[in-house]
Structure formats: C-alpha cells, structure tokens
Amino acid sequence: MSTRPRTDLDDELHELWAQYREALNFADAEAARRLLAQLTERLGEDDPDIRYERAAERWNAEGPAAALGPLDALLRDHPEHADAHHARALACGELGDQPGMIAHFLEVLKLDAAQDLAAPLDASAREEALAFITATAEEVLRELPERFLRELDNVPVVLEERPHEDIVRAGFDPRALGLFEGLEHGQQTTEFQLTAPTRIVLFTANLLADFPEPELLAEEIEITLLHEIGHFFGLDEDGVEALGLA
Incomplete structure (x- = not known):
C-alpha cells in the first residue's frame, strides 16, 4: 500500500x-x-x-x-x-x-x-519537469553497454502523462511508473508490429507525484527505465541485474 x-x-x-x-x-x-x-x-x-x-x-x-x-x-x-x-x-x-x-x-x-x-503545474514548471525526465532518461540510455544500445536502436522511449484508460480497463495499474509494450527482442510478428509498435513509456504524472525531489526522481527514472528495458529483453528481475542493467 x-x-x-x-x-x-x-x-x-x-x-x-x-x-x-x-x-x-x-x-x-x-x-x-x-x-x-x-x-x-x-x-x-x-x-x-x-x-x-x-x-x-x-x-x-x-x-x-x-x-x-x-x-x-x-x-x-x-x-x-x-x-x-x-x-x-x-x-x-x-x-x-x-x-x-x-x-x-x-x-x-x-x-x-x-x-x-x-493543482496544475504552471507552464514553466511543467516544461522544466519534462525536460528533467527527458535528460535523465537520455543519460541512462547513454550509459548502457553498447551491445544493448544496438538492440534498442528502434525502441523509442516516450513520455505520457499516465496510463490510458483502455489499458487500465485491462487491469493495468494507473499509478505504474513505466510500461514496455510490443515485441520482445527477437520476436517476429509483422501483424502485431503493425498494431502495437514496440516502445517503452515513462508516465510523467506518476513519477512526479511519487518522487517530487529531483534526486529521488532521477533514481526512479533510472530504475523504471532499466526495468522496462529488461522486459524488452525478456528478462526477469534477476536477469536484469545479471546483465548489468540494474
């Protein structure tokens, strides 16, 4: 809880x-x-x-x-x-x-x-927060081993405010911090690719609500992004750590 x-x-x-x-x-x-x-x-x-x-x-x-x-x-x-x-x-x-x-x-x-x-963020605070999340995510990606970066080349990391109602209706936690969706590494299904592009999503409103302090927010962005990258590679939590992604 x-x-x-x-x-x-x-x-x-x-x-x-x-x-x-x-x-x-x-x-x-x-x-x-x-x-x-x-x-x-x-x-x-x-x-x-x-x-x-x-x-x-x-x-x-x-x-x-x-x-x-x-x-x-x-x-x-x-x-x-x-x-x-x-x-x-x-x-x-x-x-x-x-x-x-x-x-x-x-x-x-x-x-x-x-x-x-x-209680909305004003335009300048919102822009600053999104820029911070973007810059932190980019830094995390830059520090990945080269072999992982090559495989992630066509997997965009996108920012969305919070999960869409459709996936919440399917049982997804509306307070989740991130999501991997699409094909795992090595899977081949053209029809699925056309309907569900492979991507990683960071949910900005949830990250900012749970981690208002910049230092903790940066740590959680890294944890969340590595976690979703692990899903792309089909790894469980132990596998993520073993491959140096956490």
Whole structure:
C-alpha cells in the first residue's frame, strides 16, 4: 500500500509525514509507530489518512483480506480518497477479484487526473519537469553497454502523462511508473508490429507525484527505465541485474 504526499498541511505536519514515510521505507517499525502516534494526536483518529494507515497496519499484520473492512469504511465516508481506492484495487488483485480491481483502478485514474486539474503545474514548471525526465532518461540510455544500445536502436522511449484508460480497463495499474509494450527482442510478428509498435513509456504524472525531489526522481527514472528495458529483453528481475542493467 502506498500513498501520495499531502499538500494541505503545515510545515510541521508535512515533516512528520515525511519522517513517517521514511521510517516505513527503512522498515523501522518502532519509529513508524511513534511517528504515527504523533500524527494521530495532531490529526485525530477520524482523519482519512490516519484511517488509511490503520488499514495498512491491518494488511501488514493479517493480510489483504483484513484490510477490506477498514478500507471500505473509509471509502464510504471519503469516496474521493484515491490512495484508499488504490489499496482496495491491490487487495482485490491479491484476492482474485479482477472486476473489483479494475473498478477501483478506474477510480484512481479519474481522481488522480482530477487532482492534477485542481493543482496544475504552471507552464514553466511543467516544461522544466519534462525536460528533467527527458535528460535523465537520455543519460541512462547513454550509459548502457553498447551491445544493448544496438538492440534498442528502434525502441523509442516516450513520455505520457499516465496510463490510458483502455489499458487500465485491462487491469493495468494507473499509478505504474513505466510500461514496455510490443515485441520482445527477437520476436517476429509483422501483424502485431503493425498494431502495437514496440516502445517503452515513462508516465510523467506518476513519477512526479511519487518522487517530487529531483534526486529521488532521477533514481526512479533510472530504475523504471532499466526495468522496462529488461522486459524488452525478456528478462526477469534477476536477469536484469545479471546483465548489468540494474
């Protein structure tokens, strides 16, 4: 279960949330409990994000089925809570409920897009962000071993804001950071090539939402791009690392 950063907090609360996320990332359970207690004292047990974190605790302790009740209660009271919809979709996926997963994924797509409209980047900040993603991706590609670069010569890396509704309806996570689609290296199917060109996609809105700090954003662009390149070569995670792509 993951969350997008809140933008409606004072500096002290923003810092507490940042420390809490960091404690979770480093699996520091004691620090996470202490920080969540401080956040709960400030925001109250009824705060939707506190309720979300309590659902996450249930998931971690007892599995995804245990989180369904708290997540459903949260969504009844706050149907616009995109993170809760995302967690509910992931829980549905874990429990084999494909229609439920897709329904909640579609809500995430709609709510995330609405949030972008409510708080858009200004033109200059957007241009700067896209230029940063482009430059970072180009640098990652330049540093690949020559043998991989030759094979990737006809595989474009393109930027899209977020996944298209059509692939979300097929079960694709609307908060995915990247996508490889088309033919893997060595495959030959002319008909498929005509309908689904081989390409790698970086989803800019998702990258920027999850990694607002430039250093972390650059790291994640590299991780995501190498991951999708690995898919092009038909590799699993171990294979990506073994061939020096990660």
